[in-house]
Amino acid sequence: MHIDSNDVFWMTPVEHDAVQVEFDEARARLKVDKLRVFDDHDLANSLTLGMGLPGDPGFPYPAIAPKAPVRATVSFDVEWRGIADMAEIHNSAQTFKGTFYSTGTTIKWSAEQPGFRFESETPDPGRNLISVLGREQNGVFFT
Amino acid sequence: MNEEDFAWRKIGRRWLSRRNLICGAGAIAGAGLLRPRPVFADDNEHATCVLANPIPGGGTPFKPFGVVVHHNPLNAANRLAVANINDPSQITDFDGFVGLTNIHGGGTGTNTVTGDSTILAFRADMGFSQGNFIGVDGRQHEGTFAFV
Numbered sequence: 001m002h003i004d005s006n007d008v009f010w011m012t013p014v015e016h017d018a019v020q021v022e023f024d025e026a027r028a029r030l031k032v033d034k035l036r037v038f039d040d041h042d043l044a045n046s047l048t049l050g051m052g053l054p055g056d057p058g059f060p061y062p063a064i065a066p067k068a069p070v071r072a073t074v075s076f077d078v079e080w081r082g083i084a085d086m087a088e089i090h091n092s093a094q095t096f097k098g099t100f101y102s103t104g105t106t107i108k109w110s111a112e113q114p115g116f117r118f119e120s121e122t123p124d125p126g127r128n129l130i131s132v133l134g135r136e137q138n139g140v141f142f143t
Numbered sequence: 144m145n146e147e148d149f150a151w152r153k154i155g156r157r158w159l160s161r162r163n164l165i166c167g168a169g170a171i172a173g174a175g176l177l178r179p180r181p182v183f184a185d186d187n188e189h190a191t192c193v194l195a196n197p198i199p200g201g202g203t204p205f206k207p208f209g210v211v212v213h214h215n216p217l218n219a220a221n222r223l224a225v226a227n228i229n230d231p232s233q234i235t236d237f238d239g240f241v242g243l244t245n246i247h248g249g250g251t252g253t254n255t256v257t258g259d260s261t262i263l264a265f266r267a268d269m270g271f272s273q274g275n276f277i278g279v280d281g282r283q284h285e286g287t288f289a290f291v
Binding site for chain 2: 001003004005006007008009010011012013014015016018019021023028030032035037043044047048049051053054059061074076078080084085086087089091094095096100101102105107109112114115116117118119120121124127128129130131132133134135136137138139140141
């Protein structure tokens with residue numbers, strides 16, 4: 001995914017019903033089919049806009065060859081459910097507040113581009129590292 | 144600003160121009176996806192996307208190379224201490240629902256030319272935002288976004 005021209009990170013508009021939230025049950029689902037994206041190959045090329053990393057002495061990064069983005073489509077079905085923790089947050093330093101759940105999550109996704117296809121394994125709740133579902137206000141909505 | 148910074152900023156401007164074109168193309172595909180207002184200021188193909196604004200924080204993982212990442216990755220250490228998270232939204236001036244996940248797993252990659260397949264691992268940082276936001280036009284919009 002590309003960063004948009006206003007520097008919003010990896011966000012793309014989708015149909016309203018691609019997201020379903022039952023917040024009081026700490027449940028949500030994000031389901032998108034065949035979203036057109038750019039495959040930037042790796043994180044370094046994504047963040048350097050395809051320039052790679054030079055690997056020059058003095059920088060703590062390995063050399064990563066430049067890679068041009070490739071058009072691809074991705075489909076994904078992500079489900080948040082099950083409460084591991086909950087908190088009311090009022091963070092003046094970052095100007096955000098709201099109610100947040102730490103939840104379980106499963107994901108099923110696939111990707112396709114010329115010459116390659118990927119299909120993820122059966123959704124497994126044990127694969128979750130950390131997931132959060134929140135109802136929040138930030139920026140001008142933070143008071 | 145040193146010469147290297149300047150060179151990268153110039154590259155960034157060149158790519159920004161290209162990304163603006165991508166934005167326009169994407170907006171055509173996405174016309175009408177934001178409710179209740181369309182994503183365009185008007186309906187002509189040269190119209191500017193009504194973009195959201197990024198959160199002010201973030202970092203530059205490959206500093207001095209690369210762009211600023213306006214995103215706060217979740218830390219698995221906070222799984223049972225969600226009060227310690229940073230703002231999980233990528234959009235500022237936002238009022239709504241946000242979901243974020245850091246998840247890993249496996250799957251099968253297939254060379255669609257040869258039919259050869261192999262087991263691959265993945266790690267995904269994904270989510271969504273759904274609600275009201277103030278766009279770059281200073282007006283309030285309702286939208287749904289996937290974080291991919």
